[in-house]
Amino acid sequence: MTSSAASAPVIELEVTGIAHGGVGVARHDGRVVFVSDAIPGERVHARVSDDSKASFWRAETVEVLDASAHRVAHIWPEADVAVAPEQRPGGAEFGHIALAHQRTLKQTVLRESLQRMGKVETNPTIVAAGGEGEESADGTGWRTRLSLHVDEAGRVGPYAARSHSVIEVGSHPLAASGIESVALTLDGLEPGRVDLVQASDGMVRVLSRPEPAGRRGPAGQSRAKDAARGDRRRRGRGAAARSERPAPRPVDPQLFSTIIERVGDREFSLDAGGFWQVHRLAPATLTRAVTDAVATLDFDPEAANLDLYGGVGLLAAALGDIGGSGTRVTSVEADARATEHAGENLAEWIGARAETSRVDRYLARLLADASPLERARLRRGTVVLDPPRSGAGAEVVRSLARLQPDGIVYVACDPVALARDVATFGEAGYRLRQVTAYDLFPHSHHVEAVAVLSR
Numbered sequence: 269m270t271s272s273a274a275s276a277p278v279i280e281l282e283v284t285g286i287a288h289g290g291v292g293v294a295r296h297d298g299r300v301v302f303v304s305d306a307i308p309g310e311r312v313h314a315r316v317s318d319d320s321k322a323s324f325w326r327a328e329t330v331e332v333l334d335a336s337a338h339r340v341a342h343i344w345p346e347a348d349v350a351v352a353p354e355q356r357p358g359g360a361e362f363g364h365i366a367l368a369h370q371r372t373l374k375q376t377v378l379r380e381s382l383q384r385m386g387k388v389e390t391n392p393t394i395v396a397a398g399g400e401g402e403e404s405a406d407g408t409g410w411r412t413r414l415s416l417h418v419d420e421a422g423r424v425g426p427y428a429a430r431s432h433s434v435i436e437v438g439s440h441p442l443a444a445s446g447i448e449s450v451a452l453t454l455d456g457l458e459p460g461r462v463d464l465v466q467a468s469d470g471m472v473r474v475l476s477r478p479e480p481a482g483r484r485g486p487a488g489q490s491r492a493k494d495a496a497r498g499d500r501r502r503r504g505r506g507a508a509a510r511s512e513r514p515a516p517r518p519v520d521p522q523l524f525s526t527i528i529e530r531v532g533d534r535e536f537s538l539d540a541g542g543f544w545q546v547h548r549l550a551p552a553t554l555t556r557a558v559t560d561a562v563a564t565l566d567f568d569p570e571a572a573n574l575d576l577y578g579g580v581g582l583l584a585a586a587l588g589d590i591g592g593s594g595t596r597v598t599s600v601e602a603d604a605r606a607t608e609h610a611g612e613n614l615a616e617w618i619g620a621r622a623e624t625s626r627v628d629r630y631l632a633r634l635l636a637d638a639s640p641l642e643r644a645r646l647r648r649g650t651v652v653l654d655p656p657r658s659g660a661g662a663e664v665v666r667s668l669a670r671l672q673p674d675g676i677v678y679v680a681c682d683p684v685a686l687a688r689d690v691a692t693f694g695e696a697g698y699r700l701r702q703v704t705a706y707d708l709f710p711h712s713h714h715v716e717a718v719a720v721l722s723r
């Protein structure tokens with residue numbers, strides 16, 4: 269890292285491409301520079317923020333010299349390029365780009381990731397969330413979940429882009445309006461994280477997740493924490509080490525209160541603090557996307573179908589709706605509270621089960637213990653998998669491929685993780701048949717892809 273923001277060099281860059289993470293790609297003296305807040309085709313002045321690697325640098329745009337035709341006033345004034353980079357809130361890194369062009373850039377990142385890492389040539393389509401005209405024209409007001417941070421001084425806000433400094437802001441354009449108005453009145457909170465959740469009843473829950481003193485705060489405090497950890501390690505696990513451990517904070521009981529989310533005519537119960545898709549239109553969009561994807565496969569409701577990383581059963585219910593009351597589907601999820609809700613949410617299908625397990629362990633058990641009849645049912649089955657951002661990973665993909673399911677619907681929120689897993693599936697004999705991307709995170713670089721694979 270260069271010494272300080274003020275003394276960091278400012279360089280002129282021609283931005284020629286877009287990379288994973290939503291950063292522009294440029295070259296300076298032959299070295300690749302990843303530059304934030306720029307658009308391919310632009311010439312900018314950028315401040316070097318990280319020159320610690322030999323192979324590439326990172327930089328932040330401070331002035332646009334030749335603007336792209338796709339540049340617009342930032343959707344979040346506080347994150348505009350006119351603001352000092354360290355003062356810009358994170359989370360809307362595409363907010364300076366016209367919405368249609370944001371989608372083109374996301375499509376490019378997905379296509380190039382699949383080409384480079386997935387070793388497949390494809391041209392994924394990208395569509396807005398929801399049906400025709402359901403998404404707001406400017407792509408704002410979609411977040412039904414918003415995480416903010418509270419620092420030691422009691423300031424509440426998002427972290428600055430690429431840092432852990434809390435930035436106080438006067439608006440939250442990506443948040444649903446109920447969330448925004450509550451977020452702007454938060455006060456007197458303990459340092460740590462605070463989550464705002466607006467469920468289908470329209471009520472906003474404020475869920476406090478305070479952090480013990482040693483675990484919170486900006487980089488300086490983290491370093492103090494690491495140093496303390498090192499001291500503890502040197503001293504071993506004695507009473508002295510225990511006495512330095514930060515006292516646990518009381519857990520907000522609201523995190524575990526049950527809320528109801530409605531998707532079409534269906535209701536899902538879940539913990540207020542549990543996982544749910546963030547965009548107000550995402551649950552319905554993904555239900556439709558999975559339904560469309562399954563329609564391209566030979567779906568057998570009586571086969572051993574799986575919903576891996578199932579949460580509270582949203583996508584298992586999509587399979588149930590396709591297959592009817594006799595559908596067999598097992599939803600596998602690591603979080604026991606989510607699985608408990610999934611059990612209730614899937615109660616109308618007698619062949620539906622919800623299992624608490626890590627997916628890798630669940631698949632290992634199936635490989636070790638499934639009877640020949642069950643193995644035959646798994647071979648006829650369809651697997652929906654919706655892993656966290658890091659993807660399913662090689663071990664899970666290889667285990668899944670050994671079970672030889674008929675078809676796979678992979679819901680992915682990270683193009684690179686998807687591409688890497690597509691390559692592993694490819695080595696195991698599965699081909700990518702189609703991929704459609706959904707813009708479930710407007711104004712951020714994130715994109716959701718739904719891929720279909722079969723042998």
Ligand SMILES: C[S@@+](CC[C@H](N)C(=O)[O-])C[C@H]1O[C@@H](n2cnc3c(N)ncnc32)[C@H](O)[C@@H]1O
Pocket residue numbers: 543544545577578579580581582583600601602603606625626627628654655656
């Ligand atoms: C992206 S969410 C998808 C949830 C669900 N499909 C939905 O759409 O609501 C990923 C889920 O995987 C769970 N999870 C994360 N790692 C896991 C693992 N190794 N095994 C099983 N579940 C895991 C998380 O708790 C979370 O509920």
